[in-house]
Amino acid sequence: MNNKVVLETFQISKQYGNTKALHDVNLKIEEGQIYGLIGLNGSGKSTFMRIVCGLISATEGHIELYGKSGNADLQKQRSRLGQTIETPALYLEMTAYENVMVQMTLAGISDKKKVKEVLRRVGLTDTGNKKAKNFSLGMKQRLALAIALITEPKFLILDEPTNGLDPVGIIETRDIIKTLAQEYGLTILLSSHLLDELSQIATHYGILHQGKLVTQLSGDELLKATNQYIHIICDDAIASAEILNAAFSVKCEVHSNTELRINEKLDRIADFNKVLVLSGQRIEHLSCNQNKLEDYFLKITQSSKYERFTKS
Numbered sequence: 647m648n649n650k651v652v653l654e655t656f657q658i659s660k661q662y663g664n665t666k667a668l669h670d671v672n673l674k675i676e677e678g679q680i681y682g683l684i685g686l687n688g689s690g691k692s693t694f695m696r697i698v699c700g701l702i703s704a705t706e707g708h709i710e711l712y713g714k715s716g717n718a719d720l721q722k723q724r725s726r727l728g729q730t731i732e733t734p735a736l737y738l739e740m741t742a743y744e745n746v747m748v749q750m751t752l753a754g755i756s757d758k759k760k761v762k763e764v765l766r767r768v769g770l771t772d773t774g775n776k777k778a779k780n781f782s783l784g785m786k787q788r789l790a791l792a793i794a795l796i797t798e799p800k801f802l803i804l805d806e807p808t809n810g811l812d813p814v815g816i817i818e819t820r821d822i823i824k825t826l827a828q829e830y831g832l833t834i835l836l837s838s839h840l841l842d843e844l845s846q847i848a849t850h851y852g853i854l855h856q857g858k859l860v861t862q863l864s865g866d867e868l869l870k871a872t873n874q875y876i877h878i879i880c881d882d883a884i885a886s887a888e889i890l891n892a893a894f895s896v897k898c899e900v901h902s903n904t905e906l907r908i909n910e911k912l913d914r915i916a917d918f919n920k921v922l923v924l925s926g927q928r929i930e931h932l933s934c935n936q937n938k939l940e941d942y943f944l945k946i947t948q949s950s951k952y953e954r955f956t957k958s
């Protein structure tokens with residue numbers, strides 16, 4: 647299936663004085679993807695996102711948004727884009743509702759229903775009279791996201807959306823991002839310096855290292871490259887494989903009478919467990935071998951041969 651290309655960049659480079667922040671970045675994002683841009687601090691993630699949003703310009707190269715390039719067309723396409731890189735400052739003495747209302751009025755939109763709708767999408771419906779100054783960091787970030795959703799963007803750009811959040815905030819933010827992609831059909835580009843963190847939400851990945859896009863890969867390719875799998879030991883591996891295949895359409899590798907592995911849908915591990923138990927299987931062991939992500943990231947970024955992945 648050929649999905650629509652939302653963003654494609656061609657040999658994007660950015661020079662800040664003596665610092666070359668980006669080198670010839672060729673990156674492609676298709677409709678419906680949650681594209682995780684991963685890189686260490688200073689690898690160029692924010693610079694790349696700012697160029698896409700039109701907040702700064704590239705020194706060399708060009709970008710296409712929804713197949714359009716050239717300044718005038720790009721600016722038009724950017725109306726489909728929402729971002730939390732440069733959001734308006736929150737009014738700390740106001741509630742979530744009032745903050746969204748003010749920004750909506752400034753954007754020339756008058757629709758009370760929509761205020762409630764964007765707050766619902768980011769899980770801020772129940773904050774009542776609480777002022778923004780009393781919000782947690784996660785709530786403030788979600789409020790900024792609600793404001794970004796006012797114009798009903800089709801493509802969202804989020805710079806390190808889970809950075810600095812506590813574990814509950816991280817899970818809430820992840821769920822909101824997944825829902826925006828899955829239920830509302832948004833394409834999302836987000837960044838992180840932790841591959842493990844990104845792997846909880848992203849469907850596709852781009853690894854940026856010292857301003858170069860070292861590699862791009864899909865979630866399945868990442869699973870293969872890092873040899874991640876769910877490991878199950880149970881009474882009857884063949885019966886369990888059949889149960890899981892029927893319930894989730896997953897392919898299981900049966901390794902012995904009692905042992906099987908699953909190389910896909912790792913985020914469904916709890917559901918696999920539930921269905922097997924409800925089907926009468928006795929599970930002796932169930933684990934997810936997921937600890938190789940950061941090793942993979944280090945291997946890729948530290949390899950002196952990483953240039954082979956880039957187009958010169």
Ligand SMILES: Nc1ncnc2c1ncn2[C@@H]1O[C@H](COP(=O)(O)OP(=O)(O)OP(=O)(O)O)[C@@H](O)[C@H]1O
Nearest residue numbers: 662665667685686687688689690691692693694839
């Ligand atoms: N306005 C600027 N002027 C000069 N150098 C800059 C500017 N913005 C970024 N840089 C430099 O460009 C490089 C890439 O920075 P960038 O902020 O894009 O990386 P990043 O991956 O987003 O890092 P972080 O996660 O720390 O934000 C760094 O060396 C940074 O110091």
